[in-house]
Amino acid sequence: MEESASPAGVKQKLARTDERRCISLLDLPENLIIDILRYLPTKSKCQAELVCRTFREILSNPNPADYVWDVLDVNASVLQHIPLPALHKWLLRRIQGVYVLRHFGSVGGKTAPAQEALAKRFHHIALTILPLLSGLLAPEAVVELDLRWGDTEGLFASHQLEFESQYWGSMAPVLTCLDLQVEAEKMTEGLSAALCQLSVLNTLELRSYLDAAEDFEAVVNLDLPRLEILVIADFGPTLQDVSLELPLHEGIPKILEQLPILRTLSLRHNRKRLMHLDRPLDPFLDMPTLKFLELFSCLHGGVGDGSGMCLWTPAALKLLGLADQRIMQMRLAPPGRTITLRY
C-alpha cells in the first residue's frame, strides 16, 4: 500500500506494468510456439494465421525438418461448411511430412437425416480428396488415415459406402497407417481386396470381438504380411460369462501366423465386464517378433470393477503367463490409458 501511494511506488508499479506488457508469446522458444499452435483445432489455426507473420509462417508452411507431422481434424461438422475448392486450396499448402487425417468420417451425434446427408457428402469428398492428397504428397511423406465412424457403425452398411479400390488405389504407395474402425466381420470383399493393395501399410486398426471363427478369418484373409502394428478394438466376448478361449487361443494364433513381422498387438476391450480367463497367454509368448503387447481394459485378471482400469497384481500376471523373466518393464496406467506390458 505504502509503495503504491508514494510517487516512487507508482513509478515502480508502472515500470512493472510496462515490463509485463513487453512479455510476448514470440519470446518463447519456437518449438514451444509450434506445440501451442498444434493444440488448436483446425478452425482456430486458420484464424490464428491472421495474428502475425510468425504464426502464419508456422501454420501455413510447416518445415518437415522441425515440424514433422500435423493433424487435420476434418470431421463431418467441419466438412459441412467448407466449400470444396477452399478445402483443396487449404490442403495444398499443408501437405508435407507425415500427415494425419483424423476423424475424417466421424458423424457421431447427428440425427439420422443429418447423418445421411453427411454420409453422402463424405462419400463425395473422400472420392475427391484422397486422390488429391496422394498427388500432393512429397516423396518422403507418409500418410496416416483415421477413418473412424464414431458411434454410427451402422452407417457403413446402411449407405452402402463400399470402400472400393478407387479410394485406396492412389493412396496405396504412401498409406502407412490406417484406423478404419470398421468391424472386421462386416468388411466387404471389395474392401478386403482394396486393403491388400496397401503395400506399405504397417499399422492397422480394426474392430472385432474375435469371438467367432468368421471374425478372425476376416482378419486373416486380409493378407498384409508387412503389418507391424495391429490394433483390434472391441476385442473379446460381449457377454460376461463367455470364455476368452476362442479369441485368445484360436483367433489370435491364426492371425499371428499370417503376420510374420508383427511387433505390436493391441487388444482393446470396450465392454466393461470381467471375463473368464482360464489359460495363460502362451500364444503371445511364442511369437518371436512380438515385442509389445497392449491389453487395454480387456483382461481384469480378477481385479477391478470394470470401470476401464486394470490392476495387474502378481497373481493376475501369473494367470496371464506373463510373470516370467521376459517381463522387463510393467507400467501401471491411470484409468482410461493404455497398459503396456513389455517382455
Added chain:
Amino acid sequence: MPDIVLRSNDGADHKISASTARLSRTVASLLQDLEASKGEDAELLIVPIPNVCNCTLKKVLDFCEQQRAFDDLVRASPAAQQPEVTRKTQAWRETYMKVSTDELYHLVMAAHYLDVPGLLGLCTDAMADHIRGKSPSQVRACFGLKPNLSPEEEDDIRRSNLWALS
C-alpha cells in the same frame, strides 16, 4: 539420496525430496551425475536454478509435489477408486492453471527449462486455450503481439480460409 535444495534466481531456497525433484529431467540429470561421482551419501545439495524466479519455482514445485502425490495415490488405490482419483487430479489441475497470462508465460518457460513434461503439456494446452475461439486482435492483446501482416497478406489469408473466418 537426501533432500535437496533448489535455489531460485532471486536467492530463495526450496527444500524438496530428491524423488520429487526428479520429475524435472534437468534436475534428474544433474542428480544422476552427482550420484555417480559422490555416491548416495552426498550432503545436502543446493542446486541453483538461474532462469526461474522464486514465485515461479514455487509454482513448479507445487505441481511436482502434487503430481508425485497423485502418482502414489493411483498406485495405492483400488480400481474402484481410480475414477475418483482421476477426477480429483483434473480438478486440482484446473485450479492450478487459473493463472494470468504473465504467470502462464513464466510457468511455461520454467517448465521448458526444467523439462517437466507433464507441466509443459499442461501449460501449452492452457496457452492454446487462450487462443482458441479468440479473434486475431484479442490474441494479440492477450500475448503482447503486434500486427505485422500487410493488407495484401491478410486478404490472401482471408480468401484461403474463408470457410473458417466467415
